[in-house]
Amino acid sequence: xxxxxxxxxxxxxxIEKIKEYINAAVQIPSEIIELxxxxxxxxxxxxxxxxxxxxxxxxxxxxxxxxxxxxxEEILPALEQLYKTNQPDAIFFFGNISGxxxxxxxxxxxxxxxxxxxxxxxxKEKCFYVTRGAYSxxxxxxxxxxxxxxxxxxxxxxxxxxxxxxxxxxxxxxxxVNRNVPWSIDREIQNKExxxxxxxxxxxVAVGRGVGSKSSMVHLEELAALLGGKLGGTxxxxxxxxxxxxxMLGSSGNVVKPKLCITLGTSGSGPFLIGIEKSECIIAVNNxxxxxxxxxxxVGIIDDCNEIxxxxxxxxxxxxx
Amino acid sequence: xxxxxxxxxxxxxxDSITEKEWNRVKNETVDVSFAKKILxxxxxxxxxxxxxxxxEAKKQDMEVELTAIIVDSDSEDFIxxxxxxxxxxxxxxxxxxxxxxxxxxxVSEIISAYVRKNGTFxxxxxxxxxxxxxxxxxxxxxxxxLNLPCITQVSxxxxxxxxxxxxxxxxxxxxSQTVIRPCVYAIGNALHPYLRVATLREKMASSxxxxxxxxxxxxxxxxxxxxxxxxxxxxxxxxxxxxxCNYIExxxxxxxxGILYETxxxxxxxx
Numbered sequence: 001x002x003x004x005x006x007x008x009x010x011x012x013x014x015i016e017k018i019k020e021y022i023n024a025a026v027q028i029p030s031e032i033i034e035l036x037x038x039x040x041x042x043x044x045x046x047x048x049x050x051x052x053x054x055x056x057x058x059x060x061x062x063x064x065x066x067x068x069x070x071x072x073e074e075i076l077p078a079l080e081q082l083y084k085t086n087q088p089d090a091i092f093f094f095g096n097i098s099g100x101x102x103x104x105x106x107x108x109x110x111x112x113x114x115x116x117x118x119x120x121x122x123x124k125e126k127c128f129y130v131t132r133g134a135y136s137x138x139x140x141x142x143x144x145x146x147x148x149x150x151x152x153x154x155x156x157x158x159x160x161x162x163x164x165x166x167x168x169x170x171x172x173x174x175x176x177v178n179r180n181v182p183w184s185i186d187r188e189i190q191n192k193e194x195x196x197x198x199x200x201x202x203x204x205v206a207v208g209r210g211v212g213s214k215s216s217m218v219h220l221e222e223l224a225a226l227l228g229g230k231l232g233g234t235x236x237x238x239x240x241x242x243x244x245x246x247x248m249l250g251s252s253g254n255v256v257k258p259k260l261c262i263t264l265g266t267s268g269s270g271p272f273l274i275g276i277e278k279s280e281c282i283i284a285v286n287n288x289x290x291x292x293x294x295x296x297x298x299v300g301i302i303d304d305c306n307e308i309x310x311x312x313x314x315x316x317x318x319x320x321x
Numbered sequence: 322x323x324x325x326x327x328x329x330x331x332x333x334x335x336d337s338i339t340e341k342e343w344n345r346v347k348n349e350t351v352d353v354s355f356a357k358k359i360l361x362x363x364x365x366x367x368x369x370x371x372x373x374x375x376x377e378a379k380k381q382d383m384e385v386e387l388t389a390i391i392v393d394s395d396s397e398d399f400i401x402x403x404x405x406x407x408x409x410x411x412x413x414x415x416x417x418x419x420x421x422x423x424x425x426x427x428v429s430e431i432i433s434a435y436v437r438k439n440g441t442f443x444x445x446x447x448x449x450x451x452x453x454x455x456x457x458x459x460x461x462x463x464x465x466x467l468n469l470p471c472i473t474q475v476s477x478x479x480x481x482x483x484x485x486x487x488x489x490x491x492x493x494x495x496x497s498q499t500v501i502r503p504c505v506y507a508i509g510n511a512l513h514p515y516l517r518v519a520t521l522r523e524k525m526a527s528s529x530x531x532x533x534x535x536x537x538x539x540x541x542x543x544x545x546x547x548x549x550x551x552x553x554x555x556x557x558x559x560x561x562x563x564x565x566c567n568y569i570e571x572x573x574x575x576x577x578x579g580i581l582y583e584t585x586x587x588x589x590x591x592x
Contacts, residue, residue: 008492069491073470096492097474104461105471113551116457129555134423136335136452138343139351140560141423147551183470183502192494203589228590235362239514252510260589269336282564283585295340299585300566301577311578312586 001123002032004056004088006079008098009041015050019161021092022051024154026162028123030090035168036082038075044170051166056082056173069189071181072101078175079106088149090128095153103151112149117251119155137251137270156255157278198247203229204258206249206276207237210265210286211305214242220264223309226316232256234272249275264305268293285309322384323483324440325371327409328432328447328459329364329391331400333357335452343559350557358397363448366511370478371446372407373513377480386410388442392417392431398532405527406519412532419544422454423554427547429462434540436467441503444485449473449507460507472500474509 003025007018025033034054093099100116107114120131134141205224224231232249251271261279273296284297285305294300333356375385388411389404404412421428450457464471474490485500571577
């Protein structure tokens, strides 16, 4: 198989992400792996060490630094052109917002099969299978892709980064892109909120609606701080404004892998578990013994989560003093 | 007149389904028909967002037509009728007996056919994802089929000088833009996520409103053509990834917290 990995050049942790995608391509297995690098790139020498056959550097001309965000409509013509020239069997996009948009829309334009957030890929007797989450991530669904190009995005952390290196040839693909989006005016970008540090935290206190109300957040923030950790929560706690958007854990928020994750009053819904399932140890506190979270935890306490939190705060303060 | 279309789905409440029931998955399906039916989480936000746009439009002396559309064969009538009570002008149910769980191509084809038959809508709103299928493709395919732009991960929409000002999440941060042409909006984590509650008086006033039921034939669609998919659904299964939960016993929260602290937390704090 010939596989193209389409990646934007302006994302943080780009190289590590591309290595995960290369690993997925290698395991299928594939004969040729090429990278379609989209946009301006300051550190091209880092890409030159990746174990790839070729890098097509899609330089967007004219580059307009005032509008750093490219709408899918602006990039798609360049990708269509590159597909026609290179004819890969499969194209992998990042599972972020722009990658998912490009994947689905390109599949329509190239008449290919498309799956987003794939967790496992396999090829058996010339058939190509893709597995992904379904029923709010409570189940897995397996599909056979029937029409090339197979266009995919991968679920966060589905494959480990590949550790080998290479020396790919770089081909400059200069595309004139119309940077005018005729349907939209007065575009303004507010940069990402400062990260809460959830992704690098060693200890995370993850709260659900079971903690009762927004007023509980004060002592739970204190608990997280005393543990030297960070506070995060389920989607409902964020939508109810108990926590900030960048504190959301789960499939539509942060996916974390701390040493210790203490969940308080979470039911254990599928989308939330996606966010914490890579934790080394999960401790669940919930007063409902039937809550799904216990099935996914290493340690469980069936009790009032606020009372347990209060007791932990007392113990941590004693230790501190 | 501003025409708004909201596409929505009614789904089982996944949080009410237990581990035991998930494990009953067999072959290609799992029976979740007993579970309480709710509006798709993001679709509910889309329905509320359109109502808020309509409220603003009325304040600016604009006429608004609000249509809600569902592609389903078996929807709870009270959920659909409630939409009249919160002031939707039309509620359309497109009857389709096909298994649409993993077929966003067919769903987007049906929505596009309805739009083509009913003139231009200024905005087509839908949730960015709905449980059961979790396909995350319908909005983008609808936009492609109707040759419209698509803004995803929308968190807020307001009306400024009779144009829609949209706030959406992008990979770099938050993008605000004014949209001056028809567009598909996929609603993500919205500022106002829940549908407003209708008063008893509003419910009584709308009790005689009727949901329009359309067939595929009404939209000049043929089921056999819709069934063609570029991927085939093979199987459904429950992944066994459970950890072995060790329960901490004790007579008071203080005792349990003490055991937790001594046995697990102290060790983690040393790292």
